[in-house]
Amino acid sequence: MTALDPALVDKILAGERISAAEALTLYRDTPLPDLGALADARKDLAKANAYDGHGREVVTYIIDRNINYTNVCNVYCKFCAFYRTEKDFDHYVLSHEEIDQKLDELTAIGGVQILMQGGHHPKLGIDYYLNLLAHIRAKYPHINIHGFSPPEFNHFAEVFGLPLREVITKFKEAGLGSIPGGGGEILVDRVRQRIAPLKCDSDHWLEVMAIAHELGLKSSATMMFGHVETVEDRIEHLQRLRDQQDATGGFTAFICWTFQPENTKLRATPVGTAEYLRMQALGRIFLDNFENVQSSWVTQGPKIGQIALRYGANDFGSVMMEENVVSKAGTTFRINQDEIERLIRELGYEPHRRDNWYRLLD
């Protein structure tokens, strides 16, 4: 590590935009605690509703549930331990009854959202999805359907033989409330080709987000790193997210996590906690047009998720009643609402439930 450039520090503390070259310098040259302090300062500048009615600094979280409506997928990403083919004995497509049961359980604990994603099923037609959305919307009007990642939408357009915009419009009309940033991984095509060659490329991922934002659907932005990419690739990923946000402004939050290797075909040495914190902090500083950054306790564990609140995050993510994808790759952290609130309070913040749009709930 070399000494930090005071002019760059001043720029960050003034809330000014930093370049990709400056981001690289920052990543390489800044001692981790200093980078955390800078990210923390930027969080204070970025977050509009950071305080509750009593002047206490708030850290938010959401009660929601993952619903993976099918595990059948023909994309075979090398980092994925979740997918099955139709020939596997344990492949499934959830029925409405099974989904209802999950939604009843979620409602019982005060949940407000489902994160609904699946594999890329080669045979399900548009009616399956529109019926499912309409069914959930009618029976569970209090639950936001945060569903279908950009690679899924590209897959739908292909399977249904319809333009992307038309698919997204129909899904919105049927009840879709917002779109998760899944499948972003690293938005550099050379990297995508190595880890998920059959998945949509960076431009197509961003195109879904651009259309969704134009149609009034908000979305999150993600990054899965620590596999075959370089630090420069990670910064290019951030640059593409920032450019998209400048253009359409529909990203609610940035969430990053590290590759979880167990049971996957991707041979890569996982990165450690320090690199996770470093990357999240850099994301907070670089993404000056994002209001929210979520810590990722699901992959990093509750303690690291807590520490990440000192590295630019203002949100603890989700209570998450159910998680199927990361757990298949060997990561099985699970905590309840009380534990989340305790972890937030331990750092001197006030825990507060939120909805998908980061509005504070009573």
Ligand code: SF4
């Ligand atoms: S990550 Fe998603 S798209 Fe890739 S194989 Fe797994 S389920 Fe399919």
